[in-house]
Amino acid sequence: MPTLLHIDSSANPKxxxxxxxxxxxATTWLAVGEDRTVTYRDLHADPVPHISDAGLHYAPRLRVDVEAPDPAAEALQAELIAEVAAADAVVIGAPMYNWSIPSTLKAWIDHIHVLGTTAPYDTPDQPFAGIPVVVISSRGLTYGPGSKDEGLDHTVPPLVQVLGAALGMKVDVVTSDLTLVGRIPALDPFTEQSTASAADARDRVVELARHI
Ligand SMILES: Cc1cc2nc3c(=O)[nH]c(=O)nc-3n(C[C@H](O)[C@H](O)[C@H](O)COP(=O)(O)O)c2cc1C
Incomplete structure (x- = not known):
């Protein structure tokens, strides 16, 4: 049964x-076939802890003496890794928080990026290779080419690096810009740009969900 792993990390539930x-x-992807299912993980409502031991970044055979992760932490890590491995596609909500990713999402990433288990080290381990992942990043301002804050987006690049380069997943990115229009009066001149970005993001999400 095709499975989508749906992950949210926004601290704004409403x-x-x-x-x-x-x-x-998720609703578009589900509608493509009858036997599809979704595994949902809300990292804000049900956060995973920060990694409790640096050894969790390494396969057990690669750990050094002082690294002795708690078996419960290892079990959670194995569960999170199994969830990705079992997915036919992954969608991740990744809002920009302080030019970066929410700490809840970072904690999840720190659990699933494991040298010698999910990322190559002394062997070519890459069990997630080829799994499509769509990163959806909402941000209050805009960071595209020519914008005054171009180059300050540290939300999307690390996700592309970890998911794509390290884990071998097939990454697509959708951004929705200027979401703070309507809240910050100084952004009123960007109302049209914000509306257009939101519409583009919706179109792209539907397109990707239908064809992934
Ligand atoms: C803790 C926090 C930090 C934020 N930092 C930034 C930022 O650095 N740059 C930016 O453009 N917007 C920033 N914003 C605005 C959010 O990116 C924007 O509201 C976005 O829509 C959040 O995603 P969401 O609507 O899915 O919750 C921040 C919002 C919060 C709550």
Whole structure:
């Protein structure tokens, strides 16, 4: 049965742009075939802890003496890794928080990026290779080419690096810009740009969900 792993990390449960877009992705993806199912993980409502031991970044055979992760932490890590491995597609809501990813999402990433288990080290381990993952990033301002904050987006690049380069997943990115229009009066001149970005994001999400 094809399975989508649907992950949210916004701390805004009610009017979150990324949550709305990941939901749109999931409902569109589900509608493509009858036997499809979704595994949902809300990293804000049900956060995973920070990694408790640096050894969790390494396969057990690669750990050094002082690294002795708690078996419960290892079990949680194995569960999170198994969830990704079992997915035919993954969608991740990744709002920009302080030019970066929410700490809840970072804690999840720190659990699933494991040298010698999910990422190559002394062997070519890459069990997630080829799994499509759609990163949906909402941000209050805009960071595209030519914008004054171009180059300050540290949300999307680390996700592309870990999921794509390290884990070998097939990454697509959708951004929704200027989501703070309507809240910050100084952004009023960008109303049209914000509306256009939201519409583009919805179109792209539907397109990706239909064809992934
Ligand atoms: C803790 C926090 C930090 C934020 N930092 C930034 C930022 O650095 N740059 C930015 O453009 N927007 C920033 N924002 C605005 C969010 O990116 C924006 O509201 C986005 O829509 C959040 O995603 P969501 O709608 O899915 O919750 C921040 C919001 C919060 C709550």
């Amino acid at each position: 009017t979150s742009v990324s949550r709305e877009l990941t939901r749109l992705f």
